[in-house]
Amino acid sequence: MDGSAPPRRPSVEEAAEEAARRRRRIRNWVLLASLLALAALFYGIAVVRMAANHQLPHFR
Amino acid sequence: MRGMIASAGVDRAGAAIPADVAAPAVPSVLAELNDWITLLKPRVLLLVVFTGLVGLLVAPGHPDPFLAAVAVLAIAMAAGASGAINMWYDRDIDALMRRTSGRPVPGGRIGAEAALSFGVVLAIASVLLMLLAANALAAALLAVSILFYVFVYTVWLKRRTPQNIVIGGAAGAFPALIGWTAVTDSVGALPVLLFAIVFLWTPPHFWSLSLFAHEDYRRAGVPMLPVVAGLRETRRQIFLYTLALVPVSLLPTALGLAGFVYGASALLLGLGFTWYAIEVLRDPEDSFGTSLSRNAPAKAAFRFSIYYLFLLFAALAADRLLG
Numbered sequence: 001m002d003g004s005a006p007p008r009r010p011s012v013e014e015a016a017e018e019a020a021r022r023r024r025r026i027r028n029w030v031l032l033a034s035l036l037a038l039a040a041l042f043y044g045i046a047v048v049r050m051a052a053n054h055q056l057p058h059f060r
Numbered sequence: 061m062r063g064m065i066a067s068a069g070v071d072r073a074g075a076a077i078p079a080d081v082a083a084p085a086v087p088s089v090l091a092e093l094n095d096w097i098t099l100l101k102p103r104v105l106l107l108v109v110f111t112g113l114v115g116l117l118v119a120p121g122h123p124d125p126f127l128a129a130v131a132v133l134a135i136a137m138a139a140g141a142s143g144a145i146n147m148w149y150d151r152d153i154d155a156l157m158r159r160t161s162g163r164p165v166p167g168g169r170i171g172a173e174a175a176l177s178f179g180v181v182l183a184i185a186s187v188l189l190m191l192l193a194a195n196a197l198a199a200a201l202l203a204v205s206i207l208f209y210v211f212v213y214t215v216w217l218k219r220r221t222p223q224n225i226v227i228g229g230a231a232g233a234f235p236a237l238i239g240w241t242a243v244t245d246s247v248g249a250l251p252v253l254l255f256a257i258v259f260l261w262t263p264p265h266f267w268s269l270s271l272f273a274h275e276d277y278r279r280a281g282v283p284m285l286p287v288v289a290g291l292r293e294t295r296r297q298i299f300l301y302t303l304a305l306v307p308v309s310l311l312p313t314a315l316g317l318a319g320f321v322y323g324a325s326a327l328l329l330g331l332g333f334t335w336y337a338i339e340v341l342r343d344p345e346d347s348f349g350t351s352l353s354r355n356a357p358a359k360a361a362f363r364f365s366i367y368y369l370f371l372l373f374a375a376l377a378a379d380r381l382l383g
Binding site for chain 1: 126127
């Protein structure tokens with residue numbers, strides 16, 4: 001018994017806010033992953049097309 | 061958000077219940093992911109992707125496998141985009157229909173603006189990808205298919221005429237044509253026939269569904285054929301469109317564009333579809349045309365119509381790969 005108050009439990013509003021924040025964070029990560037995937041696709045398309053157009057020996 | 065509100069509790073006096081006392085406060089990420097996937101109409105998407113893939117496989121030429129995969133991905137993204145925009149626009153009538161009231165937008169789990177943004181971004185990305193991976197013609201056809209589904213079917217026809225799915229069905233007929241065009245950069249006789257097959261398949265497929273979901277459409281004020289012309293006339297139209305579909309499905313073999321495997325499959329599947337259509341026509345009904353069998357034949361015909369299209373296109377792909 002050190003006399004200090006027990007840790008306060010989060011209210012419903014706080015829990016909801018935390019959940020919403022967590023969802024936003026996950027959405028942002030998903031968005032980032034989607035953008036990176038799209039960039040990778042563009043990159044892949046460019047490489048394949050260049051290989052086809054210029055007949056690079058490596059891709060023959 | 062719905063899960064969150066439901067799980068973290070508030071007692072009758074409005075006082076907050078500690079989150080660890082109430083049910084789990086954090087909504088499932090998987091549930092939200094599932095909602096975003098639902099927005100893409102995954103079951104429709106599967107059929108669209110499959111017909112697009114077959115269009116690509118049967119086209120003459122040897123596309124780079126990576127570019128071909130990107131082209132199929134672009135078709136999938138375009139189909140998903142069309143579905144998402146459709147769910148955004150139809151959120152008012154979706155909320156009134158039992159079959160669709162649980163969708164993410166009318167269910168309040170995804171905001172209308174978010175659904176629209178998702179659809180538009182996907183649509184633009186799909187056309188861009190097709191342009192880069194295939195050619196301008198395939199990208200243009202992909203854009204036309206999205207615009208057709210959104211503006212001609214969803215916005216213009218769906219709430220105005222019982223011919224909505226007849227004309228609007230063209231949107232679903234594009235993928236095979238687009239798959240072919242992605243390889244050849246041209247439009248040939250076979251993809252036009254594939255377009256015609258899906259076009260003629262759509263009315264019996266969709267009207268079979270509308271026979272057992274017509275109360276939903278009536279409630280929402282959507283003038284589907286059973287609501288406007290009656291159940292008896294809808295059964296007749298299903299039969300007539302099936303009769304028109306069968307000979308068209310045989311044309312690829314008759315014109316020498318496909319071989320025996322496809323021709324025999326098309327004949328057998330066509331006979332099967334016709335049998336189901338006759339069963340729908342012979343469904344016992346009361347004086348108002350209401351089914352006395354709880355629309356069992358219509359439900360069976362609807363299920364078979366999905367298998368029909370899958371198997372018909374699979375037979376065409378097998379025919380080309382074996383030949």
